[in-house]
Amino acid sequence: MNYKLLFSHRKLWTLGRRRSTSRLHEGIRVSGQALFSSCSPKVCVVGSGPGGFYTAQHLIKARPDVELDIYERLPVPFGLVRFGVAPDHPEVKNVINTFTQTAKHSRCNFYGNVNVGRDVTINELKEAYHAVVLSYGAEGNRTMGVPGEDLAGVYAAKDFVGWYNGLPNCRELNPDLSCETAVILGQGNVALDVARILLAPISMLKSTDITQPALEALAQSQVRRVLIVGRRGPLQIACTIKEIREMVNLPGTKPEMLPADFEGISEVLKDVPRPRKRLTELMLKTALETPGEKELERRKSASRSWGFRFFRSPVEVLAEPRTNKTSAIRLAVNRLEVEGFTRAVLTGEVEDVTCGLVISSIGYRSLLIDPGLPFDSRKAIIPNSMGRIQHTPGVYCSGWVKTGPTGVIATTMNNSFDTARSMMEDMDSGALDVSAVKSGSQSITALLRGRGVKPVTFADWEKIDSVETKKGEAEGKPREKLLSVEEMLMGGR
Known part of the structure; x- marks a missing residue:
């Protein structure tokens, strides 16, 4: 369904403006389905590697009402694109440009330096968001x-x-x-x-x-x-x-x-x-x-x-x-x-x-970050059906924690899009209830502040990026990476 076309259609918009407030709260309906509701779906993605960013990208493009937050353990984004792609394969890293566009979208926010499972729990994220997507990759060996x-x-x-x-x-x-x-x-x-x-x-x-x-x-x-x-x-x-x-x-x-x-x-x-x-x-x-x-x-x-x-x-x-x-x-x-x-x-x-x-x-191996989640320790993945985590409504997965460490970045892109589509199907069918008001990052950032955790924003990352790029230029390199979390946090100030 082309939501942008529907929203830009003047006659439909005029019709929407004439509705009563109560009808607007129900949302404009085409063929019996709500195109949006007064309560925008709030989604958070855990992990800012290819799996996380591709899931976010698809959701933002396909749902003009979704608000999305990305949480990352490190102060810097992009996961294995930054830390896994070989240094002599710079062309593979060009996907960072696409991820940056997603991160800077008006309905997307990045929160680095947040360790989900330690600084904040999955249950706390579920309370704050309509849906949680786990895309934290494979950290183990x-x-x-x-x-x-x-x-x-x-x-x-x-x-x-x-x-x-x-x-x-x-x-x-x-x-x-x-x-x-x-x-x-x-x-x-x-x-x-x-x-x-x-x-x-x-x-x-x-x-x-x-x-x-x-x-x-x-x-x-x-x-x-x-x-x-x-x-x-x-x-x-x-x-x-x-x-x-x-x-x-x-x-x-x-x-x-x-x-x-x-x-x-x-x-x-x-x-x-x-x-x-x-x-x-x-x-x-x-x-x-x-x-x-x-x-x-x-x-x-x-x-x-x-x-x-x-x-x-x-x-x-x-x-x-x-x-x-x-x-x-x-x-x-x-x-x-x-x-x-x-x-x-x-x-x-x-x-x-x-x-x-x-x-x-x-091979790499995914780890369990929350004891309340199902986990297949033999396959080292979260059991799921097209990204829907088994017996855990409202929680999804994408990337290597979903599939295991297989394929190339394009493979991760496709399976992440599948997860995003599963979530949208659940929103449309009512299997995922998006009618309740959720606080999203407002309550999570307050909770983190109370625990002494200071998230790194995407603007902070751009400062880190600038520092690394300037250090690299001095050495004739595209960048010289900051090698510790402490250096990264200092570079983002």
């Missing part, structure tokens, strides 16, 4: 569940990415990059981002928004070889062709593959969907074909290498004798079985790979 994963030199990819992207709680990570070989467990886009950052020339990174401490550490890094390990085969790899192409073309590096990992792949390619076929053909070409003269020369001069290792699963991280420091990783060798789906089965063989750095990129 999936563990490998193998001996030695707590050794020095073993890191979660989420933390490693947070370190070079300026996430405040990762600023002290200080990863040990003094080894020659690093092993990354997992073969998704994040795994390839980490591999690329470890091997990229410093000249390529210093013009990005990577943090200065990370840039300095990488400049001193001794890592020269990165192996990207997956438990299944080339046809099941989880990354996209763009990331593989970037690895293939990364200056100063050469591929290091095992031809045996690709046996029989060419024969089955004709039955593979086109995107997967193109991706696999690129890997086959890189692994098996003799390179041309120019590429051969490039590889000969390369001082660093990378490679996929397929059909391997971690068994144990091994320590140096009499130390707590990583010296190697033991991998089980797998074979594939197809029983409706392709799964890796242990062969009984193992192999040890010498390395001093292990980065686990096997």
